Amino acid sequence: MALLEVADLDAQYGRIRALSGVSLTVDEGEIVTLIGANGAGKTTTLRSISGLLRPSRGTIRFAGDGLLKLTPDGVVRRGVGHSPEGRRVFARMSVRENLELGAYTRASRSEIAEDFERVLTTFPRLRERLVQKAGTLSGGEQQMLAIGRTLMSRPRLLMLDEPSLGLSPILVQTIFGVIREINARGTTILLIEQNARQALSIATRGYVLEVGKIVYADSAANLMASEAVRAAYLGG
Amino acid sequence: MDVFYQQLINGLSLGGIYALIALGYTMVYGIIELINFAHGDVYTLGTFFSLAILTGLGVSGEVHGLALVGVVLVTMLAAMLLCGITGVLIERLAYRRLRNAPRLAPLITAIGMSFILENVMQLWKGPSPISFPAVIPNPSFQAGGVEIAAKQILVIVLAIVMMVALQLFIRNTKMGKAMRATAQDRDAAQLMGININTTIAMTFLIGSALAGAAGFVSGVYYGTTWFFNGFEAGLKAFTAAVLGGIGNVAGAMLGGFLIGLVEAFATQYIPQGAQWTNVVVFSVLVLVLVFRPSGLLGEAVPEKV
Numbered sequence: 256m257a258l259l260e261v262a263d264l265d266a267q268y269g270r271i272r273a274l275s276g277v278s279l280t281v282d283e284g285e286i287v288t289l290i291g292a293n294g295a296g297k298t299t300t301l302r303s304i305s306g307l308l309r310p311s312r313g314t315i316r317f318a319g320d321g322l323l324k325l326t327p328d329g330v331v332r333r334g335v336g337h338s339p340e341g342r343r344v345f346a347r348m349s350v351r352e353n354l355e356l357g358a359y360t361r362a363s364r365s366e367i368a369e370d371f372e373r374v375l376t377t378f379p380r381l382r383e384r385l386v387q388k389a390g391t392l393s394g395g396e397q398q399m400l401a402i403g404r405t406l407m408s409r410p411r412l413l414m415l416d417e418p419s420l421g422l423s424p425i426l427v428q429t430i431f432g433v434i435r436e437i438n439a440r441g442t443t444i445l446l447i448e449q450n451a452r453q454a455l456s457i458a459t460r461g462y463v464l465e466v467g468k469i470v471y472a473d474s475a476a477n478l479m480a481s482e483a484v485r486a487a488y489l490g491g
Numbered sequence: 492m493d494v495f496y497q498q499l500i501n502g503l504s505l506g507g508i509y510a511l512i513a514l515g516y517t518m519v520y521g522i523i524e525l526i527n528f529a530h531g532d533v534y535t536l537g538t539f540f541s542l543a544i545l546t547g548l549g550v551s552g553e554v555h556g557l558a559l560v561g562v563v564l565v566t567m568l569a570a571m572l573l574c575g576i577t578g579v580l581i582e583r584l585a586y587r588r589l590r591n592a593p594r595l596a597p598l599i600t601a602i603g604m605s606f607i608l609e610n611v612m613q614l615w616k617g618p619s620p621i622s623f624p625a626v627i628p629n630p631s632f633q634a635g636g637v638e639i640a641a642k643q644i645l646v647i648v649l650a651i652v653m654m655v656a657l658q659l660f661i662r663n664t665k666m667g668k669a670m671r672a673t674a675q676d677r678d679a680a681q682l683m684g685i686n687i688n689t690t691i692a693m694t695f696l697i698g699s700a701l702a703g704a705a706g707f708v709s710g711v712y713y714g715t716t717w718f719f720n721g722f723e724a725g726l727k728a729f730t731a732a733v734l735g736g737i738g739n740v741a742g743a744m745l746g747g748f749l750i751g752l753v754e755a756f757a758t759q760y761i762p763q764g765a766q767w768t769n770v771v772v773f774s775v776l777v778l779v780l781v782f783r784p785s786g787l788l789g790e791a792v793p794e795k796v
Binding site for chain 1: 665668669671672675676678679680681682683684685686687688790
């Protein structure tokens with residue numbers, strides 16, 4: 256049984272159709288990537304899974320339970336972490352407070368302390384910035400904070416929306432290295448990227464979204480090899 | 492100089508009441524960007540609840556010694572609780588379902604809520620001013636040539652204690668952090684696992700409870716109340732919140748005390764000042780906003796996208 260199972264999802268903003276019949280699955284331990292152009296519906300898919308957006312049709316199941324009836328905080332409690340597009344760190348709060356908020360749903364102080372240490376080991380830069388306001392961090396540091404903050408909920412599934420957006424090539428390498436590391440430690444990952452080549456290089460499988468529909472679904476290797484995908488998303 | 496210090500004390504007492512009310516305006520605005528016009532009426536309701544509780548306790552005049560401490564604490568805490576519940580109910584019944592509606596809808600609803608509360612209070616105690624028992628005995632303390640009444644000390648001390656407690660709560664507790672996070676970015680807060688219905692209800696609970704405390708204190712201070720009490724006090728407290736930077740908790744406190752001081756000094760130093768206080772108060776607001784549109788402590792935050 257898949258960890259995450261999305262079936263026949265329709266979603267709209269007002270009268271504008273954003274998703275039509277999107278289905279996808281993510282198995283435990285995988286890195287699955289969702290690629291596509293701007294406005295193809297990638298973010299809408301993630302927001303539907305998180306409960307930030309109510310789809311008009313379809314089902315979303317996580318570890319066997321339906322998610323659609325839950326509020327976003329309920330989805331987090333089930334073990335789905337979502338690091339949103341644009342990082343969305345709490346700019347007027349310190350780095351430490353941002354990380355603490357990431358663990359909002361958890362009770363065990365010792366486990367939280369353990370994960371706090373682990374996040375700071377993964378992102379040593381954040382350790383130097385703990386007391387600084389998140390709004391004063393550089394773009395790359397904010398991205399690290401956004402991912403670290405989501406990890407603090409100890410999610411079974413980590414959803415990342417454009418983690419490489421606006422980062423320098425070196426930082427992109429760092430972030431992708433970290434994503435692989437997080438996955439190797441046992442967290443399943445659903446990754447949205449415009450940087451398709453980079454995303455497919457670390458993913459097990461991938462889906463291609465075009466105007467709200469899934470047009471290709473295959474292993475990452477096959478997608479990389481596909482003429483059509485290469486032409487449209489990998490620059491030939 | 493004595494007159495100056497005398498008005499300083501008067502201004503701080505007035506300001507303490509404004510500041511307590513202003514906190515509710517600013518907290519609610521900070522978290523859901525709504526100017527809660529019903530808030531001034533929740534404050535009036537605080538005086539009404541206090542009056543009912545005092546009547547229930549059989550208190551109709553001065554109380555002394557330990558009994559005084561008991562009466563003050565019981566009445567104030569009960570008024571805070573009742574006002575807090577009222578605030579939560581208002582949010583639940585009137586504002587929550589409009590959370591994603593165009594901004595004008597909740598605003599007009601808030602005005603409607605204000606009318607409802609005023610009319611309920613008019614039905615309850617009638618249209619005329621009613622007297623409030625002078626619970627606090629009236630020994631005045633002399634310091635230099637300045638006379639400080641016991642009730643003024645009570646107002647100032649209570650206001651400061653509650654503000655410090657509020658700051659500690661917002662800064663250090665898990666719920667306080669969740670409230671700040673919700674105010675900064677509601678979606679991101681939800682992705683942390685914060686239930687925003689709870690944090691918003693909590694904001695109304697605390698803001699309205701502070702208005703309840705202000706209601707009790709103002710009843711004791713002025714010795715009178717009536718159903719329309721909250722209109723002017725609410726307007727001035729709202730002015731205080733804007734003056735300090737709406738959405739900013741420290742700003743509301745500063746603004747409250749400033750408005751109180753401006754009012755006291757205007758009464759003293761401007762010929763026929765008592766008639767001009769409101770003109771002066773609102774002129775100060777206009778002037779500050781011309782030079783600092785986001786208020787004294789407000790940050791110029793770009794419009795959220």
